[in-house]
Amino acid sequence: MSASNRFITVEGVEKSFGSTQALAGVDLEVEQGTVLGLLGRNGAGKTTLVRILATLLAPDKGSVGIAGLDVVRRARMVRSLIGFAGQFAAVDETLTGRENLELVGRLYGLSRFLAHHRADEVLQRLSLTQAADRRVGTYSGGMRRRLDLGASLVGRPEVLIMDEPTTGLDPRTRIELWAFIDELVREGTTLLLTTQYLEEADRLADSIAVIERGRVIAAGSPDQLKQRFGGDVVEVRATNPTDVERLVTLLNGLGSGPPMADLRGQRVTLPTGERVHTLLAAARRIEEAGISVDDLGVRRPSLDDVFLSLTQQTTPQRPTITPAAATA
Ligand SMILES: Nc1ncnc2c1ncn2[C@@H]1O[C@H](COP(=O)(O)OP(=O)(O)O)[C@@H](O)[C@H]1O
Ligand SMILES: [Mg+2]
Incomplete structure (x- = not known):
């Protein structure tokens, strides 16, 4: 510029x-x-x-x-x-x-x-x-x-x-x-x-x-921010809202950063640099724990993911529960 x-x-x-x-x-x-x-x-x-x-x-x-x-x-x-x-x-x-x-x-x-x-x-x-x-x-x-x-x-x-x-x-x-x-x-x-x-x-x-x-x-730029996040996101949607916190604990340590929970959306997201590996590992753990999920997949990060990961850098090592990611 x-x-x-x-x-x-x-x-x-x-x-x-x-x-x-x-x-x-x-x-x-x-x-x-x-x-x-x-x-x-x-x-x-x-x-x-x-x-x-x-x-x-x-x-x-x-x-x-x-x-x-x-x-x-x-x-x-x-x-x-x-x-x-x-x-x-x-x-x-x-x-x-x-x-x-x-x-x-x-x-x-x-x-x-x-x-x-x-x-x-x-x-x-x-x-x-x-x-x-x-x-x-x-x-x-x-x-x-x-x-x-x-x-x-x-x-x-x-x-x-x-x-x-x-x-x-x-x-x-x-x-x-x-x-x-x-x-x-x-x-x-x-x-x-x-x-x-x-x-x-x-x-x-x-x-x-x-x-x-x-x-x-x-x-x-929006794209730069998304790239800065690095990698992709594994996203799990729990069938029962009461399982969200269990999923967070279960998925901790599998991704490149801590899992993040959006209680309102019943979702847990996990940043990852190795999409297939993380997805399979997450699927295995979820199956072993017997938790029912509506959705499990890998996607590109959204600005929501970027914002969440940026604003919780004060406690980067611990999984975080956010009541409503979208209105953070
Ligand atoms: N006139 C004011 N007197 C005292 N504190 C204020 C005043 N304006 C803003 N603040 C404080 O400054 C911080 C930033 O506020 P603000 O700029 O309004 O944030 P935002 O617009 O992002 O919600 C807040 O902690 C707010 O309580
Ligand atoms: Mg304001």
Whole structure:
């Protein structure tokens, strides 16, 4: 990557709230016109980082640049380049959808005419035209979310920062939003979005940074992250949920790393560098123990596997039970 391509740079950023260290030294780079997915569980530090990028919060240490502008010293300039859609809707319930967007347009310094025009355009793109003249107080959660995202688009930002844009949306609205995000990226918008969903990062992002306890613990393209995991995954699905923990104990030591359990999915996964050998050994042990399984096979690692293996590096030698891998 050449220096000119580094459109967003984050260097050594630290931030504490009292005795809580939310960010413990974050380094990131985003190329112009690409999507960076910031992936992490609740409390990892995602919102703190995007608020710093959006000039809403100052870092204790380190620096952030957007298009060569320092977000602290050149905050006003930076604000004119970016759009920010926060985790919680920031729209005024007493106004209509259209009024909200026009207000934002006026705050961006657009003329009354242009603000009206842009509001129309955004309402249409987010399928809110029919509800445009209703008060936001009557909107559903998904509609509010879209309106909030719309507000971040009125100023036609070069850089769009979205904090968990699809959390709490129903599956259909989520897919619509993904399509819309694709469209923005095709038009050249640089996008940084946070998510707790691996599937979402895989689907949308050119590069992914996994953040855990205020640090980037892995970064790369979705494929690179999967390759870093190395090898394949043997996956067993238990017939009875009560057997999941037994399977974990049973399969320990067979793979290249500890077995991982997803209790909700009744699955146990085992990383391996020798697919056939591990599969046969696992099958033998399962048969000897007389455990009933619905499924046993080998597959390529998913981002879920990568995330699980990365975020449990604090206790690498012991098998781990995770209540719900998918929402980790
Ligand atoms: N304003 C605040 N005051 C105190 N603690 C905070 C504040 N904002 C965030 N934190 C703490 O910082 C850590 C990171 O939070 P956050 O950035 O919101 O994570 P995420 O968005 O990944 O869920 C958490 O431990 C959180 O409790
Ligand atoms: Mg958050």
